[in-house]
Amino acid sequence: MKTTYIKLSLSAVILLGIYSCKKGEVSSTELANYATTDSAAAVVSDSISSVASMKVKDKQFIKTADVNMEVKDVYNATIAIEKSVQELGGFVTNSNLKSNVLSEDTYNTSNEEAMLIKKYQTENAMQVRIPTEKLGELLTAINNHKLFLNSRSINAEDVTANIKYSELEGKRNQKTSENISKLKTNKDKVKLDDENMGESNLQKLQSMNMTDDLKYSTIDIYIKEPKLRIAEIPVTNTTSIDNKYKYNFIYDVKDGFVYGFYLIQRIIVALINIWPILLIAAAIVYFLRKRRVTKPKPSNIKE
Numbered sequence: 256m257k258t259t260y261i262k263l264s265l266s267a268v269i270l271l272g273i274y275s276c277k278k279g280e281v282s283s284t285e286l287a288n289y290a291t292t293d294s295a296a297a298v299v300s301d302s303i304s305s306v307a308s309m310k311v312k313d314k315q316f317i318k319t320a321d322v323n324m325e326v327k328d329v330y331n332a333t334i335a336i337e338k339s340v341q342e343l344g345g346f347v348t349n350s351n352l353k354s355n356v357l358s359e360d361t362y363n364t365s366n367e368e369a370m371l372i373k374k375y376q377t378e379n380a381m382q383v384r385i386p387t388e389k390l391g392e393l394l395t396a397i398n399n400h401k402l403f404l405n406s407r408s409i410n411a412e413d414v415t416a417n418i419k420y421s422e423l424e425g426k427r428n429q430k431t432s433e434n435i436s437k438l439k440t441n442k443d444k445v446k447l448d449d450e451n452m453g454e455s456n457l458q459k460l461q462s463m464n465m466t467d468d469l470k471y472s473t474i475d476i477y478i479k480e481p482k483l484r485i486a487e488i489p490v491t492n493t494t495s496i497d498n499k500y501k502y503n504f505i506y507d508v509k510d511g512f513v514y515g516f517y518l519i520q521r522i523i524v525a526l527i528n529i530w531p532i533l534l535i536a537a538a539i540v541y542f543l544r545k546r547r548v549t550k551p552k553p554s555n556i557k558e
Contacts, residue, residue, distance in 0.1 A: 315418060316411040317465070318387055318472040322397055323405040325481045329377040332400040332478055336381065339396040345385035345471070352379040357483060366495045371488040378479035384471040393474065402481060414465060421462055428455045 326332040329352065337347055354375045363369045385393045431451050438444045
């Protein structure tokens with residue numbers, strides 16, 4: 256029974272190798288190493304969970320981890336973690352380091368100089384990929400930078416059944432392809448062949464992704480500083496500069512005369528533009544006055 260199970264496992268390895276593309280392909284020998292690992296759990300040299308280094312015979316695990324902690328200096332910790340990842344054969348997929356400014360004030364120190372005081376907190380959210388066998392070592396290296404560990408989770412997902420299912424799907428696709436090739440060439444055959452090829456390509460992609468996840472573990476890292484930092488930045492005293500050029504009497508008087516001259520010009524031009532209205536108004540006023548002069552005055556009768 257044991258011999259039969261090993262043969263089935265090796266068959267799965269061979270089929271996964273067949274349905275993988277040459278570019279980025281993982282050889283069947285590498286997958287066989289996953290299938291024939293020692294059943295004893297690896298010894299962990301420190302407080303890192305045994306899940307990170309767990310190896311079980313005839314079991315294959317996709318391992319992920321999530322670390323949330325506080326460090327003394329986010330920038331230095333980020334550089335050190337990235338260096339450790341590179342030394343262990345991994346790579347960084349995302350690193351978002353930023354400083355959140357909580358307050359910002361400017362204090363004048365002289366007529367020309369001032370000091371900008373910023374209170375801020377630095378944080379970084381990272382995602383790294385590391386060879387699965389090096390996961391425990393990297394978690395140990397990350398743990399060395401902590402001041403306080405907020406949370407840490409390590410997950411090992413058993414995908415042995417998924418690999419078996421991928422093997423069965425590969426056989427089904429191969430059998431379907433053989434059956435389609437025996438059919439008479441027509442539109443239906445072309446359609447069936449195209450659909451089967453698309454399903455086969457999807458199966459190849461899933462196999463490649465699973466193989467990659469087996470080889471490389473994903474770690475999400477969030478680090479921040481426990482207290483606020485203060486940045487002192489020398490700047491120019493803008494208040495004194497504003498006061499210096501805010502009001503100039505001689506220039507403003509000269510500008511006032513020029514503005515008044517142009518204002519008179521605008522008024523004259525405006526009056527010229529409305530001369531018909533002025534003419535009509537003058538005629539009305541003239542006739543009203545003439546009528547008032549020619550109107551007879553009433554005589555006073557005394558009894």
